[in-house]
Amino acid sequence: MKKLNSAKKEIIKEAGKSFHRSLKKGTKSKGTEDLSKQRLTNHGIPEKLMEELMNKSREFFELPEEEKKEFGDGDQGPFAPIRELAFEFTSKIKGVVRNLLEGIAESLGLESNSIIESTGFDSGAFQVFAVNFYPPCPQPHLAQGLPPHSDQGFMTLVMQNGIGGLQVKHDGKWVNVNPLPNSFVVVIGDQVEVLSNGRYESALHRAILNNTVTRMTLVVAHGPALDKEIGAAPEILEKEKPVFRRYKYQDYFHFQQKTRFADKSSLEEVRLRVDEQ
Numbered sequence: 459m460k461k462l463n464s465a466k467k468e469i470i471k472e473a474g475k476s477f478h479r480s481l482k483k484g485t486k487s488k489g490t491e492d493l494s495k496q497r498l499t500n501h502g503i504p505e506k507l508m509e510e511l512m513n514k515s516r517e518f519f520e521l522p523e524e525e526k527k528e529f530g531d532g533d534q535g536p537f538a539p540i541r542e543l544a545f546e547f548t549s550k551i552k553g554v555v556r557n558l559l560e561g562i563a564e565s566l567g568l569e570s571n572s573i574i575e576s577t578g579f580d581s582g583a584f585q586v587f588a589v590n591f592y593p594p595c596p597q598p599h600l601a602q603g604l605p606p607h608s609d610q611g612f613m614t615l616v617m618q619n620g621i622g623g624l625q626v627k628h629d630g631k632w633v634n635v636n637p638l639p640n641s642f643v644v645v646i647g648d649q650v651e652v653l654s655n656g657r658y659e660s661a662l663h664r665a666i667l668n669n670t671v672t673r674m675t676l677v678v679a680h681g682p683a684l685d686k687e688i689g690a691a692p693e694i695l696e697k698e699k700p701v702f703r704r705y706k707y708q709d710y711f712h713f714q715q716k717t718r719f720a721d722k723s724s725l726e727e728v729r730l731r732v733d734e735q
């Protein structure tokens with residue numbers, strides 16, 4: 459098995475702490491009890507780039523509505539600097555996610571590049587960048603920032619602007635994932651649950667609101683190439699029954715777009731019943 463260099467190992471070690479429930483194996487991994495301590499800090503993305511992108515995104519959101527509309531598609535105007543920064547940011551994040559996927563493969567006893575190769579990560583993998591803007595809400599208990607959902611790809615890296623609001627369901631309770639400076643929360647998505655045959659669980663999460671300050675998050679989601687067939691790694695299935703049926707990722711993707719804020723319902727669609735395994 460290819461050995462990881464020490465910088466990569468460090469990233470993966472840190473990431474391991476961020477996973478909300480890592481390798482299940484019947485027991486909960488240590489360190490999942492206190493999610494407030496779990497972040498990806500040793501990621502190698504320059505702090506200045508993260509700050510600048512957050513600040514510029516905020517400037518954009520705070521423009522008057524009319525001005526904002528003007529800059530939706532063009533190359534000029536205040537949106538342009540965000541686009542360039544976003545490109546730099548997301549390219550770097552893709553490298554981090556690649557390392558994490560190698561680490562996940564190794565943790566499953568697979569060749570480190572097996573997930574990368576079987577899912578087309580280096581060629582056609584998708585990456586989506588979004589900025590979420592949550593202004594103060596006068597009655598936050600009556601509204602939701604984002605309803606409970608799991609992410610449909612491999613994983614999503616979330617950077618918060620210092621204001622908490624992200625919650626992960628853990629042991630049946632909603633747990634705050636409060637922000638730490640210069641860090642990302644790694645939200646494990648459905649494809650990692652499927653590829654690992656359920657050893658990793660995708661995180662059910664939501665965003666709540668507050669009535670005092672504006673909260674923002676930079677979110678980068680990643681998934682397989684749309685034309686790839688996804689299923690548990692063959693090496694895993696030599697030892698255990700499949701938990702999910704195989705599917706083309708684009709079918710999962712389109713189905714999930716329709717049901718995206720319905721807890722983990724897309725994953726339930728591909729879960730095999732006991733008599734089908």
Ligand SMILES: O=C(O)CCC(=O)C(=O)O
Nearest residue numbers: 590604623624665675677
């Ligand atoms: O804004 C957040 O804290 C969560 C973002 C999220 O879950 C998403 O964009 O899917």
